[in-house]
Amino acid sequence: MDPFWAKPFVRNKVEKLNLIQSVVYNVAFNTGLNMLICAPTGAGKTNIALLTILQTLKSYCNDDHKIAKEKFKII
Secondary structure, eight states: OOOOOOOOOGGGGOOOHHHHHHHHHHHHHHHHOOOOOOOOTTSSSHHHHHHHHHHHHHHHHOOSSOOOOOGOOOO
């Protein structure tokens, strides 16, 4: 699931995505589209947010796998 460069950013070991994470994975990790996630506590919304953060990092990563941190903000 995750590219090698993303491993240092993921502290918890995620073996597989749950249902809601699987449904939104492509949009969260591969696009910059906006999403509205409504799900109960414990459904995995934090990991979805992490996927969107990784997508942002990926989009500002150069060929040397260095991230241009001065070009974006994540709040």
